[in-house]
Amino acid sequence: xxxxxxxxDDHRIIREGLRNLINKRPDMEVVAEAENGLKAVQLTxxxxxxxxxxxxxxxxxxxxxxxxxxxxxxxxxKVLALSMHSHKQFVVRILSAGASGYMLKxxxxxxxxxxxxxxxxxxxxxxxxxxxxxxxxYVCNLSDNESSTYSVITPREREVLQFMAEGKTTxxxxxxxxxxxxxxxxxxxGIMDKLNIHSIAELTKYAIREGITSLKT
Numbered sequence: 001x002x003x004x005x006x007x008x009d010d011h012r013i014i015r016e017g018l019r020n021l022i023n024k025r026p027d028m029e030v031v032a033e034a035e036n037g038l039k040a041v042q043l044t045x046x047x048x049x050x051x052x053x054x055x056x057x058x059x060x061x062x063x064x065x066x067x068x069x070x071x072x073x074x075x076x077x078k079v080l081a082l083s084m085h086s087h088k089q090f091v092v093r094i095l096s097a098g099a100s101g102y103m104l105k106x107x108x109x110x111x112x113x114x115x116x117x118x119x120x121x122x123x124x125x126x127x128x129x130x131x132x133x134x135x136x137x138y139v140c141n142l143s144d145n146e147s148s149t150y151s152v153i154t155p156r157e158r159e160v161l162q163f164m165a166e167g168k169t170t171x172x173x174x175x176x177x178x179x180x181x182x183x184x185x186x187x188x189x190g191i192m193d194k195l196n197i198h199s200i201a202e203l204t205k206y207a208i209r210e211g212i213t214s215l216k217t
Contacts, residue, residue, distance in 0.1 A: 002029040003120055006049040008040035008066065009033075009082070010058040014105070018053065021109050028116065037061025038176065041069050044077055051116055054099065056083040056090045059166055060176065062212060064094045065158055071098025078119035082112070089211050091130055101125035152194050158212060160187040164200060165207035 005022060007015045007030055019030045031047050034040035038061045044052060052070060056063040067079045081094045081102040091102055100119045103112065104127055115125035153161065156177075163173040170188075174181045197203050207213045 002027055003051060003116060004029055004031045004047070004049040005116070006031060006040065006043055006047065006052045007033045008035075008037065008052055008058070008063065009055040010035050011055075014055075018112075025113070028113075037063060037066030040066045044070050044074060048074065049077060051119055052077060052079045053082050053112075053116075054079050054094075056081055056085055056094055057211070057213070059213070060163070061159060062162060064090075064097050064211070065155065065162070067094055067099050068097040068155060080115055080119055080125070086129060087211075093211060102130045103127045104129065153191055157187050157191050157194075160184060161191050161203065161207055162212050164188065164191075165204040165213045 005028060007018055009015050009018075012035070015033045015035075019033065022028045022030050031049055032043045034043050036058045040052060040054065040063075041061070043049075052067075054063045054067055058066075063081065063083075067081070070077055070079060078101075079094075079099040081090075081099045082105060083090060083102070084105045086104060095102060101115050101124055103115055103125070107127055111127065115127075118125040159177065160173060163176065168176070170181050170184045173184045177184070191203070192198050195203070195206065197206060204213075
């Protein structure tokens, strides 16, 4: 039986390249593609893939939050982070969110195949450089007490913060999250109070600094 794979990346050319390579293998099949985290979560619910290859920074819902939601609801679905980012904030947070592996996009396809097989066998997989980061920064500093977005505000507030930073209106956020505009406003007030930030510009800078959104300053 083929390993069912969901590709989640906001770059179409990356998805197409991976799909073509993966579908040439007799033991693997790309069952769907998602251009953002929200769609990745939705398609996971519908298709229950064996492995989700997840980009870390995407619009609407980033890979960290998407991974958190997927692994919480579907623990049998394995998430393999595939990113251009090697900074410890991305590595630590997506592994903490439940990803079983992390690889950089400059890896060889053969290594990606090896990682997928490892995850399906209920093992973890880290590319060598990422393993070094995990040893020196993740394991040693896992219980640091530094306050961050991930300890201050709730998962739903983080979703709202990303949408706000990406310029979506209250009405658009409410539609994406299937809640009322009043609920979104309540979350926005909560975010600003907890972070002691009271302008969208400063919230956007904060979201970028904390890895909530892939927008660039």
